[in-house]
Amino acid sequence: MKPRYISLFSGLGSADVGMDAAGMECVAQVEIDPACNAVLAHWWPAVPRWTDIIKVRGADLPEAEVVVWGSPCQNLSVAGRREGLAGSESGLFFEGIRVIREMREASGGRFPRISVWENVNGALSGTLGRDFGAVLDRLAERGALDIGWRVLDCQHWAPQ
Numbered sequence: 001m002k003p004r005y006i007s008l009f010s011g012l013g014s015a016d017v018g019m020d021a022a023g024m025e026c027v028a029q030v031e032i033d034p035a036c037n038a039v040l041a042h043w044w045p046a047v048p049r050w051t052d053i054i055k056v057r058g059a060d061l062p063e064a065e066v067v068v069w070g071s072p073c074q075n076l077s078v079a080g081r082r083e084g085l086a087g088s089e090s091g092l093f094f095e096g097i098r099v100i101r102e103m104r105e106a107s108g109g110r111f112p113r114i115s116v117w118e119n120v121n122g123a124l125s126g127t128l129g130r131d132f133g134a135v136l137d138r139l140a141e142r143g144a145l146d147i148g149w150r151v152l153d154c155q156h157w158a159p160q
Contacts, residue, residue, distance in 0.1 A: 008069035015068045027062040053095045058102025063111045070118035084126035097138045
């Protein structure tokens with residue numbers, strides 16, 4: 001059986017393509033943008049999809065070993081308004097954390113086993129680094145036993 005993953009803030013499915021290539025199976029996607037959902041429906045027609053992270057309940061999602069997610073970066077980006085996690089878009093990070101908490105509660109702490117959060121380099125420096133500290137704290141509070149991060153410059157792999 002393939003390891004299963006859930007994709008939050010799926011966008012056009014870039015992370016999902018990578019997860020599929022790694023031999024995993026997508027069992028749910030959450031994306032609010034209608035144009036992105038049309039693309040997701042084309043490439044993952046059998047995958048159940050939710051549109052609004054605020055309305056998603058972790059207990060309603062299928063069990064999955066991995067949650068891959070990239071909450072909105074607008075308020076964290078050095079090209080953005082730099083409101084950090086207090087911003088309305090980037091603050092949706094906390095909704096992703098809520099969904100993971102609810103998934104863990106519904107599964108007796110079994111799922112998800114891994115959370116992969118993708119974001120911009122500005123997440124490290126937002127609000128003098130306190131935003132990234134908050135990210136690490138929330139992951140630890142959700143049961144993370146091993147937390148690591150790496151900065152990759154995607155200009156070498158994807159158009160900007």
